[in-house]
Amino acid sequence: MIDPDMTPNLLLVVVVVALVTTGVYLLLERSLTRVIIGLVLIGNGVNVLFLLSGGRAGGAPIVGTTPVEEMSDPLPQAMVLTAIVITLGMTAFLLAMAYRSWQLNRHDEVQDDLEDRRIARMAAADQPAFEDDTQDTRTDLEVEAAEARDETGDREDEQEVVRT
Template sequence: MMVPNLVLCLLVGVLFASGVYLLLARSIVRALMGLLLLGNGANILFLVASGPAGRAPIVGASDVTDMSDPLPQAMVLTAIVISLGMTAFVLALAHRSWQLSHHDVMEDDPEDYRITIKAERNDMSDSDFSQAEPRSEPTDFEGDPGSTG
């Protein structure tokens, strides 16, 4: 029977909560810190869920029941590589934002604002399915445009 470490479980919860809070910020650097905290929380969660520590998983070196499971460790290594790639990408975004506007706060896009206003009014006149343009495919969903039946 496996009994997880309560301190590590609480640490995972605090890292996830802090990461989500920071990820929802408008600042790119805060969002990056949130991504890093979420990644570290997921890594600790993998290690907590993997069970107790054991001997190295080398066949013949020890009894099979005393060996640790290598899969969670491999998943943590993969998550570290993915976190490194995401960190590099978000740092590049933050650097470009600083070059263009001298701050790292994400501004509202005017097009997003226009779409939000239209969605609130339920006005889809500028949508992709505008009636001003003739459509070549059937509109009653009877079949594919290229089907013969």
């Protein structure tokens, strides 16, 4: 038999699913602003999930003021408070990164890493990594940087830098 005190509210389960789904979608975007919003949504979804896992709402978990059978579980509440602090710290860090990116580039888009592309290309061609270590590939990387797809529209400026 199902204990009615432990069955979760279906509306809150739908809220958790919606928050986490939207958060993951935003987390996969290239804009740091959307990544921050996605992280906050995932954090809030997990916090609601923690509270759902704590069972029914009850009295304050203070011995002497509430009978033991009517007390709510204090562990999920403590975990949610800890998760709030961790989410706040991560949000502050990502906000600092987005602000610095805006100061340097006037956008907060995360660009592709050319070195990662080069290593992936070598792995696809089944070339050993030590062969590339003996070559000076600085000019190749500069050419690849000029040819890379830049979503911010500053491609002409990068090509001029490479030519000089």
